[in-house]
Amino acid sequence: MRVDEPVTVGIDIGATKILIGSVTRQGDIIHHARYGIDLSTESSLKGSIYRSIADYIHGRREENMSVNIGIGVFGHVDFEQGDWLGTMRVPGMEMIRFRDDLKQRYGMNVAIDNDVHTAALAELHLGKGREYRHFLYVNVGTGIAAGIISDGRLIRGASNYAGEIGHTFVGRDMEQCMCGSSWCLESAASGGGMINRAIRWISDYPDSRLAPLIQSGNITSVDIFREARKGDPLSMKIHKEFIWSIGIGLVNLVNILNPEAIILGGGVMRDSWLLKELSDFIYQNTIGVSRRGLKEISLTELGPQVTGLLGAACLAWDYEKIG
């Protein structure tokens, strides 16, 4: 298909797949393809990414492609240089110089950022964030992180690492986080953290309805919240600490940043009753002026499958302006 409107190539590099798509300025995905990713070694990782990009670009030559590519990845990114610095999922990984490599191969300009930053940009340009100049996009999934939009701009910080709310301290003597601390929000409120807690605490609750799920290795945060609603004591304890911990993390962030909205995404926050409980906690505990400025706490309306792709394209558009 030939499109008259210029399209931008967005690349969403996730831990289980690579999604590449052609996106219009209105946020329509006119074509996309899904590829496998091989995280076993650094060279297999690099090989799977570059093969995917070559295949996609070769197959879409007839499109009126923009000279910009946006890439969203997990892990740490040097936004200024256009390098993927690494991820804990591929130990010993050396940086991948996306900007230099892709400029050389295809003559395209490349912007790269982490996937929470790109998701926040997707909200800013195409989602609920269009209505606000100051908002937080918070992803609660395997881990927890935030994209901070202040005065219409993404806050990146000195090392492009702003928004790591998952490693803010909300308690003490909790489970050890992968960052090394035992005080982190992620230990109590991420999907992985809650599952770790269930496994750790099950010996005190041998009759818990979570026991068979833990034994089969199939437990998820959805199971924990479902059983909490039915009155399972272990699930209720994990659920209570989830609301308490993420509530504290977000109250602190609201008191510091004074946003107009909090937009939540990620696999853990899908239930509307969790949203209600969390909203009540935040509104009850935030200081008055910040509370009155906070107009909305809601779930994202962008589909979880396409947020990364749209965000990567939005990053490329922003880069056009600043690059």
Ligand SMILES: [Zn+2]
């Ligand atoms: Zn941590």
